[in-house]
Amino acid sequence: MSTLVASISGTAELAKLLVAERDRQKAATIEGQLTERITQAQIQLSQVLSTIIEKDGRLQALAERVRELEAEQSEKNRYRLAKLGSLGNFFAYELRPAAELVERSDEPPHFACQPCFDIRKQKSILRIQGTLCFCASCGTKVQIEPGKPVVPKSLRRDPDPFARRW
Numbered sequence: 001m002s003t004l005v006a007s008i009s010g011t012a013e014l015a016k017l018l019v020a021e022r023d024r025q026k027a028a029t030i031e032g033q034l035t036e037r038i039t040q041a042q043i044q045l046s047q048v049l050s051t052i053i054e055k056d057g058r059l060q061a062l063a064e065r066v067r068e069l070e071a072e073q074s075e076k077n078r079y080r081l082a083k084l085g086s087l088g089n090f091f092a093y094e095l096r097p098a099a100e101l102v103e104r105s106d107e108p109p110h111f112a113c114q115p116c117f118d119i120r121k122q123k124s125i126l127r128i129q130g131t132l133c134f135c136a137s138c139g140t141k142v143q144i145e146p147g148k149p150v151v152p153k154s155l156r157r158d159p160d161p162f163a164r165r166w
Contacts, residue, residue, distance in 0.1 A: 090142045091114050
């Protein structure tokens with residue numbers, strides 16, 4: 001009988017060991033699956049985070065562009081398109097009167113070159129000398145009043161700048 005009890009006891013011990021091994025293998029399988037799912041979740045999270053960072057960068061760029069466009073529009077609102085002179089159809093942007101300006105109302109009256117302002121997005125002040133109007137930025141020269149145009153020496157071009165004058 002003692003042999004039978006020892007045998008049953010050994011069998012029970014063996015059964016316990018087998019159950020423990022089975023449970024350990026199940027736990028290892030579950031742990032492996034859980035690790036795989038965590039890894040996949042981390043990969044997806046990093047993809048989501050990179051998308052968020054990319055969209056945040058785009059949002060920053062778009063916000064900066066909106067600020068630039070608002071500044072351009074604000075600057076353009078300071079001017080009105082006006083015919084310059086009585087000869088031909090030359091138009092330029094004229095600074096609005098000080099009473100109409102919200103900011104920088106102490107700026108002296110002047111005209112800005114319309115092509116430079118609209119196309120090149122650059123404000124270039126026109127110089128008016130006598131019957132002529134000049135834009136130093138784009139090189140526009142226009143006679144705006146009748147009469148003989150007198151070109152100032154500073155704007156005259158030497159026909160042959162390399163010729164020697166003795």
